[in-house]
Amino acid sequence: MLLSMQGISKAFAGVPALKTASLDVEAAEVMALVGQNGAGKSTLIKILTGVYRRDEGSITFDGRDVDFSMPAMAQAAGIATIYQEINLAPQRSVAENIYLSREPKRFGMIDHGAMRRGAEAVLKTFNLTIDVDRPVAHFDAATRQMVAIARAVTQNARLVIMDEPTSSLDEREVAILFETIRTLKRSGVAVIFIGHRLDELYEICDRVTIMRDGQTVAKSPMADMPKMALVRHMLGKELAAFQAMAPEADAPMRPVRLELDKAGAGVRVRDVSLAVREGEISGLAGLLGSGRTETARLIFGADRMERGAIRMQGQDRSFREPADAIADGIGLVSEDRKIDGIVPDMSIRENMTLALLPKLKKAGIVDRARQDEIVTRYIRALGVKCASPDQPIKELSGGNQQKVLLARWLATDPRVLIVDEPTRGIDIGAKSEILKLLRNLADEGLSVLMISSELEELLAAADRVTVLSDGMSVATLPRKDLSETALLAAMAHQEAHQEE
Amino acid sequence: MQTILRLFLVKNAGDLARLGVILALAGLILFGALRYDNFLSPYNILSFLRYNSMFALIALGMAFVIMTGGIDLSVGGTAAMASVVAALLSPYHWAAGLVCGMAAGLAVGALNGFIITRMRIQPFIATLATMLAAYGTGLLLADNQSVSVSYDSGFTVIGQDDFLGFPIPAWIALAAYVLGWLVLEKLPIGRHILAIGDGEATAGLMGLKVERALAGVYLASGTLAGLAGVTLASQFGAGQPTEGVGWELFAIASVVVGGTLLSGGSGSIGATLAGALLLAMVFNILNFENGLGWISLSAYWQSVIRGSFLLVVVVLQAKLMARHRST
Ligand SMILES: Nc1ncnc2c1ncn2[C@@H]1O[C@H](COP(=O)(O)OP(=O)(O)OP(=O)(O)O)[C@@H](O)[C@H]1O
Ligand SMILES: [Mg+2]
Numbered sequence: 001m002l003l004s005m006q007g008i009s010k011a012f013a014g015v016p017a018l019k020t021a022s023l024d025v026e027a028a029e030v031m032a033l034v035g036q037n038g039a040g041k042s043t044l045i046k047i048l049t050g051v052y053r054r055d056e057g058s059i060t061f062d063g064r065d066v067d068f069s070m071p072a073m074a075q076a077a078g079i080a081t082i083y084q085e086i087n088l089a090p091q092r093s094v095a096e097n098i099y100l101s102r103e104p105k106r107f108g109m110i111d112h113g114a115m116r117r118g119a120e121a122v123l124k125t126f127n128l129t130i131d132v133d134r135p136v137a138h139f140d141a142a143t144r145q146m147v148a149i150a151r152a153v154t155q156n157a158r159l160v161i162m163d164e165p166t167s168s169l170d171e172r173e174v175a176i177l178f179e180t181i182r183t184l185k186r187s188g189v190a191v192i193f194i195g196h197r198l199d200e201l202y203e204i205c206d207r208v209t210i211m212r213d214g215q216t217v218a219k220s221p222m223a224d225m226p227k228m229a230l231v232r233h234m235l236g237k238e239l240a241a242f243q244a245m246a247p248e249a250d251a252p253m254r255p256v257r258l259e260l261d262k263a264g265a266g267v268r269v270r271d272v273s274l275a276v277r278e279g280e281i282s283g284l285a286g287l288l289g290s291g292r293t294e295t296a297r298l299i300f301g302a303d304r305m306e307r308g309a310i311r312m313q314g315q316d317r318s319f320r321e322p323a324d325a326i327a328d329g330i331g332l333v334s335e336d337r338k339i340d341g342i343v344p345d346m347s348i349r350e351n352m353t354l355a356l357l358p359k360l361k362k363a364g365i366v367d368r369a370r371q372d373e374i375v376t377r378y379i380r381a382l383g384v385k386c387a388s389p390d391q392p393i394k395e396l397s398g399g400n401q402q403k404v405l406l407a408r409w410l411a412t413d414p415r416v417l418i419v420d421e422p423t424r425g426i427d428i429g430a431k432s433e434i435l436k437l438l439r440n441l442a443d444e445g446l447s448v449l450m451i452s453s454e455l456e457e458l459l460a461a462a463d464r465v466t467v468l469s470d471g472m473s474v475a476t477l478p479r480k481d482l483s484e485t486a487l488l489a490a491m492a493h494q495e496a497h498q499e500e
Numbered sequence: 501m502q503t504i505l506r507l508f509l510v511k512n513a514g515d516l517a518r519l520g521v522i523l524a525l526a527g528l529i530l531f532g533a534l535r536y537d538n539f540l541s542p543y544n545i546l547s548f549l550r551y552n553s554m555f556a557l558i559a560l561g562m563a564f565v566i567m568t569g570g571i572d573l574s575v576g577g578t579a580a581m582a583s584v585v586a587a588l589l590s591p592y593h594w595a596a597g598l599v600c601g602m603a604a605g606l607a608v609g610a611l612n613g614f615i616i617t618r619m620r621i622q623p624f625i626a627t628l629a630t631m632l633a634a635y636g637t638g639l640l641l642a643d644n645q646s647v648s649v650s651y652d653s654g655f656t657v658i659g660q661d662d663f664l665g666f667p668i669p670a671w672i673a674l675a676a677y678v679l680g681w682l683v684l685e686k687l688p689i690g691r692h693i694l695a696i697g698d699g700e701a702t703a704g705l706m707g708l709k710v711e712r713a714l715a716g717v718y719l720a721s722g723t724l725a726g727l728a729g730v731t732l733a734s735q736f737g738a739g740q741p742t743e744g745v746g747w748e749l750f751a752i753a754s755v756v757v758g759g760t761l762l763s764g765g766s767g768s769i770g771a772t773l774a775g776a777l778l779l780a781m782v783f784n785i786l787n788f789e790n791g792l793g794w795i796s797l798s799a800y801w802q803s804v805i806r807g808s809f810l811l812v813v814v815v816l817q818a819k820l821m822a823r824h825r826s827t
Contacts (some may be wrong), residue, residue: 100707109682110685
């Protein structure tokens with residue numbers, strides 16, 4: 001046994017987060033650690049690596065009792081960790097981030113050349129050729145995640161912990177990551193893999209440990225644990241059917257609310273046309289780098305449009321900055337929720353109503369009663385697991401923080417809501433809740449533009465899907481033509497060529 | 501524009517600010533040289549360097565502190581106290597004055613480090629308290645008056661003599677800056693300091709020893725302030741418990757003009773030096789302007805002008821950086 005954690009308990013300010021949880025990992029195995037948002041997965045990991053101190057329990061690593069009091073000690077003992085909130089120093093270069101705390105040295109001084117070459121070499125094995133001298137902050141979420149992974153796997157650790165490593169990666173990158181994990185395994189390294197996407201877990205993991213409400217409720221070889229059983233253990237009940245809220249196939253066509261006509265800016269968005277109708281969920285699909293997020297930023301006024309037109313209810317608009325778009329009733333929930341958007345020290349209440357404050361004022365001061373009503377409603381609707389609305393948001397689990405941010409925009413009561421990967425990092429129980437909520441809002445008249453990399457999500461929720469490829473809209477599939485094959489084909493841009 | 505910038509090794513917004521301060525410094529020197537007869541005379545250059553070396557020393561320590569996202573308000577009080585300690589001990593041996601003056605600074609730095617990392621007090625508050633304590637201690641030790649140094653032990657050599665044609669304080673400051681540059685650019689700890697300024701919690705999760713690094717920068721800042729105090733005593737022949745007021749602001753201004761963000765996580769040693777020289781140069785030029793005899797600017801007006809100049813430089817930098825970022 002490489003790692004054994006037994007009877008681990010931990011309470012934050014009297015509220016228990018872990019109750020006699022346990023986790024065992026053998027050398028050269030990949031252990032899945034699963035559970036709903038707030039089940040205690042990240043906390044268990046942070047206790048192992050010395051970020052938090054445990055209240056009770058024992059940990060043995062490599063045959064010895066250990067009690068790390070800071071991450072540096074766990075790292076020195078051979079445990080490399082990718083934390084859920086990507087932990088890199090944003091202003092430092094990619095190369096420095098990979099080697100920080102174990103810089104290659106020559107005559108006692110940092111060997112910048114060796115560091116650069118080493119960084120380039122590892123990233124190359126990830127099919128990533130980037131300027132490693134540039135600050136990490138210059139890169140998108142996926143690249144940052146890959147850098148964090150590169151940092152962890154080059155530490156020559158005995159155990160590599162990955163807390164939701166795939167949440168900002170596309171399929172190709174996930175494949176690269178899995179190849180890396182297999183290589184680690186072959187050299188005897190153990191991996192703890194935390195994730196919410198079941199397919200991925202079944203693909204890469206050997207065993208699974210399931211947590212619920214701070215306790216370990218099941219352990220089993222992955223092969224002996226059917227999906228349904230796994231979900232039941234996780235939720236403590238059966239999963240509500242995912243297909244239930246799929247819209248009717250032949251709903252009547254409603255008026256177009258937002259329209260993008262041959263829009264373009266820079267090289268990432270070349271020629272995108274799409275329409276979002278009143279009261280419908282319009283999907284936006286495409287591979288990573290196809291320009292989905294950039295298109296959203298364009299609509300939202302975060303980037304300036306260079307070509308084409310944008311129309312709201314048939315009228316030409318030009319948004320110079322997000323404030324203009326917001327004034328027109330457009331909201332954007334960005335994909336980088338891990339990094340952007342949250343104000344860590346503020347309470348859930350404040351974070352949730354930040355964008356709403358101007359509307360909540362009565363005679364100049366915040367109408368507390370209405371604020372409470374909204375906050376309570378969304379905490380319930382999205383199942384945010386928290387001690388109270390006044391808890392600082394930084395104390396929530398990663399998935400619950402995301403729910404709060406989603407609620408922030410939902411609560412502004414927009415006419416058009418753009419959601420970029422709305423269910424990323426959210427457990428399967430809450431995932432269908434969120435999709436259901438979007439559907440309900442659409443039924444009440446909201447127009448939703450949903451960007452998603454998960455085809456089943458688009459299939460389940462969208463009324464139509466526009467597919468982007470290489471910065472161009474190559475197809476728009478109405479509900480009746482939607483299927484996984486049709487989407488995949490369009491994403492690979494085959495249909496478009498055939499049509500031409 | 502981009503290619504021109506590349507030529508100057510400008511890779512990011514911080515570099516641009518650094519380029520800006522160097523250009524501003526060059527501009528001021530050119531202005532002074534053209535306008536005043538003796539501006540580039542050896543006498544002016546040498547006394548400029550001699551006098552301003554102490555400020556350069558504290559600016560260096562401050563640069564490291566600010567790179568971690570902290571602040572050290574105690575440097576002025578520390579320098580004043582160290583000058584008294586050095587003066588009191590100078591009769592025994594010149595080295596006693598030097599070492600004990602620095603040790604006094606180190607002690608304040610260690611106290612700052614302890615309060616900030618162990619008792620988890622905000623740097624602003626912690627160093628505000630130690631600033632008051634240091635002034636008080638200096639005044640107590642000096643019995644509320646300036647303490648004359650010994651001229652027999654050779655202590656005054658440190659501040660008043662030259663070596664290879666340059667003032668010894670300038671050599672000391674130069675050595676400190678070279679060392680500082682090495683630490684920041686070439687040693688792992690320098691990179692760790694920047695990473696800590698980027699985000700303390702994150703740096704901890706990456707396995708950096710945050711507390712040790714933080715204690716280190718306050719220790720260094722205190723010691724450099726002690727060294728500045730020694731220089732002060734040696735140069736003016738007396739330990740001066742009431743000097744040092746406002747030095748911390750001068751140091752902070754130098755660091756900021758040098759393109760280091762107060763929020764931490766970036767910074768350059770060379771640009772800090774340029775920033776310190778730039779601010780000192782404005783003073784020097786104002787003195788010359790008074791010397792021309794056409795106008796007579798009181799010390800108050802000089803402060804106003806210096807403040808305005810600082811504002812102009814910082815605003816220009818911010819504009820340049822914003823432009824650079826958006827391209
Ligand atoms: N620093 C903290 N202070 C207070 N409560 C905390 C803190 N960290 C975590 N918690 C609480 O502990 C519980 C477990 O959180 P944890 O982050 O371990 O969940 P998780 O299983 O990782 O969830 P997710 O899938 O959303 O990442 C949550 O209820 C959370 O609010
Ligand atoms: Mg988590």
